Amino acid sequence: MPVWEKTGLTLSCHPVVPEHVALPWDAADDYLLSHASTQNTLTINDRHGALSCALSNRATTVINWHDSACACEATRRNHQSNQLALDAGQLILSEEQIPASTRQVLIKLPKNLEQLKFWLQCCRERLPADTRYLLAGMVKHIPVSWLNWLEKEAATYRQEQVVRKARLLELTFTPKPVSEDHWNGYQTDSGLTLSGLPGVFSRQQHDIGSRVLLEHTDLPFCGKVCDLGCGNGLLGLTLKQAHPQLDVTLTDDSWLAVRSAQHNARQNQLDVSVRHGDILTAVHETQDWIVCNPPFHDGHKQLTNIAERMFEQSAKALVSGGHLLVIANRHLPYAGKLRRLFQTVEVLSADSRFSLYLCQKR
Incomplete structure (x- = not known):
């Protein structure tokens, strides 16, 4: 060291x-x-x-x-x-x-x-x-x-x-009175009202990558579904709204993100579990599906190690035959890593900016 x-x-x-x-x-x-x-x-x-x-x-x-x-x-x-x-x-x-x-x-x-x-x-x-x-x-x-x-x-x-x-x-600095004016948000196309605290990904607007993933909410989601790196809860809450029978867990490394997702679940009256932990350390149940829009920055550094850890832990957390759905910037070298971890990796959609991967566990 x-x-x-x-x-x-x-x-x-x-x-x-x-x-x-x-x-x-x-x-x-x-x-x-x-x-x-x-x-x-x-x-x-x-x-x-x-x-x-x-x-x-x-x-x-x-x-x-x-x-x-x-x-x-x-x-x-x-x-x-x-x-x-x-x-x-x-x-x-x-x-x-x-x-x-x-x-x-x-x-x-x-x-x-x-x-x-x-x-x-x-x-x-x-x-x-x-x-x-x-x-x-x-x-x-x-x-x-x-x-x-x-x-x-x-x-x-x-x-x-x-x-x-x-x-x-x-x-x-001179002291300031307590303020609750930290929230900022928007409404999704499906009618969800989402807010986020400062520093939470996509707190002010629906990000483009998530839009691509959410065009595929008609996939055969079933059983337990985890929104990994949930941010304000956009992916997990949209899936719960579209498929009320799902058992949805949202998790994030950021406590501000967890607070935001918990707030949004209450505001939209959606029954989900929201947990704080490094990757999947707070999710102990095996999952049928994991959806993920992984970060590729740690502070000012562009790194792939966070996403790679997400993929590795997802492969372990999924049931046999379970699926990982990943949206990623097209220039990131994720395809090879995913193919080493999963039996099949299908590119559901691709354009000049994003690739959507559907991966199935061996």
């Missing part, structure tokens, strides 16, 4: 990523660590727990706010491999769990500005005006419009010099 020289920690990515593709830390983590104080700290978007591990050696309380079940597992593993204590209360999933005693917030900047705004809003609703915010990311991923918005929104704003292509901002 690679060693973070600045800290002496041995850290790994979960799921495993080749070192030449990504490490569990980057120059932005170095920058944050060099400016962090020993105050009670909340880390946000610390993908593999690198900052959390480094700060645990200091005289401070560190709380890790993760949306991702996979990130929670990575943080646990890296603490364990470095023989560092990690209490259950140090991993939180929702804004309601932010400790009022927090005086320092460290944020690795996300890919999506709406998600950053959500995190800051949640912190400002719960933390006092003297709370110190340190935000860092790689320069190429921070648009000038983000810097302008932050400078306008902050009570105090300081931008440090660029170091090793990383930028660090130190800010304070």
Whole structure:
């Protein structure tokens, strides 16, 4: 496992990523660590727990706010491999769990500005005006419009010099009243009303790939059906609406996605199960069908390893003769992987952008 020289920690990515593709830390983590104080700290978007591990050696309380079940597992593993204590209360999933005693917030900047705004809003609703915010990311991923918005929104704003292509901002904010205005949504062609929280895939509009898959709701779906990587619940809820007899489970790595799918199931009065977990770790029942619109980005990196893990776990979770239905961007090299895992792989439709694969288990 690679060693973070600045800290002496041995850290790994979960799921495993080749070192030449990504490490569990980057120059932005170095920058944050060099400016962090020993105050009670909340880390946000610390993908593999690198900052959390480094700060645990200091005289401070560190709380890790993760949306991702996979990130929670990575943080646990890296603490364990470095023989560092990690209490259950140090991993939180929702804004309601932010400790009022927090005086320092460290944020690795996300890919999506709406998600950053959500995190800051949640912190400002719960933390006092003297709370110190340190935000860092790689320069190429921070648009000038983000810097302008932050400078306008902050009570105090300081931008440090660029170091090793990383930028660090130190800010304070005036507190804000609690707001529930985080939801955004749309209505589907089948009449479902769907909403989503910031950072959830396709929260504001029906994505094109899912439209292609949902043109095939007349396939012979039966028994137990899982919407893997459900996002706001579009695929699973549409199938439940079209085939009320199905036993539908929706699952996602993102807690915000799970909350959104649960909300949408209630709003549309559809009886489904929604679960939070890394790939299929929260789904223990064998499935007759799995439908999937897999991601091919992890933050700013384009990777296929998440989708490949989805395919591998789906092959194990399906009954004999069960089906996996996958919609994917046509340029992604999924066909070969699917053919190695499944007895038959049929391309139901293909155009210049998407391919729809119907795979049957041996």
